Amino acid sequence: MKKVLLSLLPLCLSLPVLAADALPQAVASQYQALGGQENPTWQKADNPGFIYTACLNQQTDAQQRIVVMCGDGDENHNSGVDTGFFDIWYLENDRVTAEKIIEGGGRYGSSGSASAAKIGSRWGVVLETGYALQGFVQTFYSFYVPKERDVVANLQDVEKLAHLPVYSSNAGYCDPSVVEGCKLDELVSTVAFADNETEPYPDMIIHATGMLEGKKIDKSFTQAFDRKTGEYPIPKEIDIGY
Structure with missing residues (x-):
């Protein structure tokens, strides 16, 4: 079985921030551009306190474009319990066909980053979030695709296919000389999908390596x-939560 390996490393993705005029008008009209910034930023009237950047703006074929706006908290929304937002937009010929607003899984008001990946017959969005807290570090990926087209609905929903940790470490906490009986985690998981462009839900292949509970x-x-x-099941042994 062929598979498409996604280049999803447990590190922050370095995605370019795009010029304000690069946003499709249908998306730009939903935000208010902020001046005086080195990189273009936006605000939303219905979500004050968060500053948005275009963290993904990719043409996936002749008609389709995917835009993700990442919203991070301002100085009043960046405490340890605050999370950021992702706005996912799918467009065809500059017309919005699907959209979804998602609360991020980070901390201190941060959202994360986004990339596009072909998942079977559809182009999907991969959101990266993570945290580092008291010696524990985790990075997560969430996979989203537009639902199969409904001829009745004017606007498609965006569905979540999976959410899983791709990097988990307790190394900063797990010092055997300090924490008796602590078992080290230093786990990396890579994700691929079976190469089948006619299948909307191809098999997901996960490869986990490293240390898990003190064992290779x-x-x-x-x-x-x-x-x-409505999702891919994630094996319990690698679905770590701290």
Whole structure:
């Protein structure tokens, strides 16, 4: 079985911030441009306190474009419990066909970053979030695609396919000389999808390597989409939560 490996490393993605006039008008009209900034930024009337940048703006074919606006908290919205936002926009010929607003999983008002990836027959959005807290570090990826077109609806919804940790470490906390019986985690998971451009839900292949509960791991998992839950199931042994 062929597979498409996504270049998803457990590091922050360095995506370019685009010029204000590069945003499609249908998206730009939903935001208010802020002046006096080195990089273009925006605000939204219905979400004050968050500053948005265009963290993804990609033409995926002759008609389709994907835009993701990443919203980070201002000085009054950047405490340890605050999270940022992602606004996902799918457009065809500059007309919005699908959209979704998602609260990020980071801390201190941060959203994260975004990239585009082909997932079976559809182009998807991969959101990266993460945190570092008291010796624990985690990076997560969430996968989103537009739902299959409904001829009745004017606007498609965007569905979440999966959410999983791709990097988990307790190394900053787990010092055996200080924490008795602590078991080290230093786990990296890479994600690929089966190469099938006619299948809307191709198999997800996860390869986990590193240390898990003090033991070496080098293991692959092939996960079929679960239509009952509407997501890919993530193996419990690598779905770490601190």
